[in-house]
Amino acid sequence: MGMFDWYEPAGVDECPLCRSLLGGWQGKEGPCGLYVFRQGHRIPIEQRVDPGSRGLDSVMLASRLPEGTCEIYCECERGHDWSALATVRDGVWTDTRLTLRTYPHGHAPARWRMALEVLSIAPRAIVACPECADGELAVEDAPDPSGITMRWARCARCRAVDATPVE
Ligand SMILES: [Zn+2]
Numbered sequence: 001m002g003m004f005d006w007y008e009p010a011g012v013d014e015c016p017l018c019r020s021l022l023g024g025w026q027g028k029e030g031p032c033g034l035y036v037f038r039q040g041h042r043i044p045i046e047q048r049v050d051p052g053s054r055g056l057d058s059v060m061l062a063s064r065l066p067e068g069t070c071e072i073y074c075e076c077e078r079g080h081d082w083s084a085l086a087t088v089r090d091g092v093w094t095d096t097r098l099t100l101r102t103y104p105h106g107h108a109p110a111r112w113r114m115a116l117e118v119l120s121i122a123p124r125a126i127v128a129c130p131e132c133a134d135g136e137l138a139v140e141d142a143p144d145p146s147g148i149t150m151r152w153a154r155c156a157r158c159r160a161v162d163a164t165p166v167e
């Protein structure tokens, strides 16, 4: 029927870079019935179509996101592209991690710069590791060996680490 579904992640409603509205997340790895999936829920909360082309309620109520992760995308009002991984466990969408896949062109150093920038603007954003694209980055401000205070981002999964001076 549709080509994609709509997604409503929890706690990711503004662009980490410009703070404009971040909505209209879409993904193609679910049932692709123009359903609206909301984080924390097991089944779609609605089907976003004209009343005339609505499917059967029983079909909607049987629709699920696949176990594991699915990638979702959106663009903020000022044109910053974002992608995120939605994690689904036991049929429930449990968490969402921003990935930096769309920034820019797949070079890890550029993704690290973007990750550190996002985390300095929005310290509570959940950002996926630029190296393994899966682990969640933890941030901490601490001095480096020469005594300069740095903001360290460390992957809980692959242990990759990068740092930028704190201004
Ligand atoms: Zn933005």
Ligand SMILES: [Zn+2]
Binding pocket: 129, 130, 131, 132, 133, 134, 135, 155, 156, 157, 158, 159, 160
């Ligand atoms: Zn990693």
